[in-house]
Amino acid sequence: MKKTLQNLIFTASLFAAFISAAQPTLTEANIAPVIGDQYTENITGYVSPGTSGANQTWNLSSMTSSSSSTTNAVSVSSTTYGSSFPSATIAFSASGNVSYEKISATAEQNYGIVQGGTTVIAYSNPEDILRFPFAYTNTYTDPWATTYVSSGYTYYRAGTTAVTADGYGTLKLPSGTYSNVMRVHFVQNYQDSTNISGNPIIITYQNDEYMWYLANNHSPIATVNTFTANGSPSQSGTYLNNITTGIAENSMLTGFNLYPNPASTELNVNVSLAANKKVEINLLNVLGESVGTTIIADGLQGNNTYQVNTSNLSAGIYFAQIMLDGKLISAKRFIVSKN
Numbered sequence: 001m002k003k004t005l006q007n008l009i010f011t012a013s014l015f016a017a018f019i020s021a022a023q024p025t026l027t028e029a030n031i032a033p034v035i036g037d038q039y040t041e042n043i044t045g046y047v048s049p050g051t052s053g054a055n056q057t058w059n060l061s062s063m064t065s066s067s068s069s070t071t072n073a074v075s076v077s078s079t080t081y082g083s084s085f086p087s088a089t090i091a092f093s094a095s096g097n098v099s100y101e102k103i104s105a106t107a108e109q110n111y112g113i114v115q116g117g118t119t120v121i122a123y124s125n126p127e128d129i130l131r132f133p134f135a136y137t138n139t140y141t142d143p144w145a146t147t148y149v150s151s152g153y154t155y156y157r158a159g160t161t162a163v164t165a166d167g168y169g170t171l172k173l174p175s176g177t178y179s180n181v182m183r184v185h186f187v188q189n190y191q192d193s194t195n196i197s198g199n200p201i202i203i204t205y206q207n208d209e210y211m212w213y214l215a216n217n218h219s220p221i222a223t224v225n226t227f228t229a230n231g232s233p234s235q236s237g238t239y240l241n242n243i244t245t246g247i248a249e250n251s252m253l254t255g256f257n258l259y260p261n262p263a264s265t266e267l268n269v270n271v272s273l274a275a276n277k278k279v280e281i282n283l284l285n286v287l288g289e290s291v292g293t294t295i296i297a298d299g300l301q302g303n304n305t306y307q308v309n310t311s312n313l314s315a316g317i318y319f320a321q322i323m324l325d326g327k328l329i330s331a332k333r334f335i336v337s338k339n
Contacts (some may be wrong), residue, residue: 024168024182026134026213032103033218035090036319036331037073038288039240046235049210049224056169060222063174063237069095072288081114084122093287107131121148127161139164159190171212173222173239184211205229216244242327252277253329258320262337265311269320271304280323281306310336
């Protein structure tokens, strides 16, 4: 009886250790966006987000894409209103808007947005979008505020964001099934107040969003959202194109170097692979836009060096983006000099 009990305790301990090891943890290294990232979201109708808890299986495979939206991660200095966001380290250009964030080892923070190309909404108190490291059951609430001018009227916006890692497990999407996914429940409650022609106006908002994160993807791989303005709700969902399926895939790229840097007429791109892969090299400007230079080649296990013509590029900052078998893996900054 004693031996049997010891075996049960030992087995239970192993099982507990396995479950603990399977729990994902979100960190700056495996989640945070970097300049040069580009990702496209499929925009869908609303589907049920499912339940919270450990070892869940969320089935969002019924999502149907009606349109798409592409986001480019660019340098703050490359944007028109970058000087209005001195603490930001990265900017995101999408659908005519530019948002600004600060990325650090402890948090991804929202410092504001420029809407429609002209309305500058800079936060006096930034919003913590996600804190690092972030694991199952971690939670926090963060207050934030801003004052901005739109159509000649001054608006005061203030709110709180509550973020909870409420589950982990397996996610089913139209594009496939993904394991070791963490779900984050993200709830913003805020209001805008202003005075128009002597009439005080208050608009209340709630953004209730579920976001699924998978390591080595710099954006949620899926979202389900209910946005309510003055009591009127709208619902939608998204899922990401070109999902990186895990550490093993990302580790296929064992080395990535650019030289000379600065470059003048030619850039050498050295790519080291752990296995044979289809290699695609794209050159992007600081806005995340392709500059028309792409190389697609069969990469062999080991070192591969590709020569990229840069003679047609103006002097400035660019990014070399590496894709393996059609999936974005990494990007690095380089400079073109014409001196």
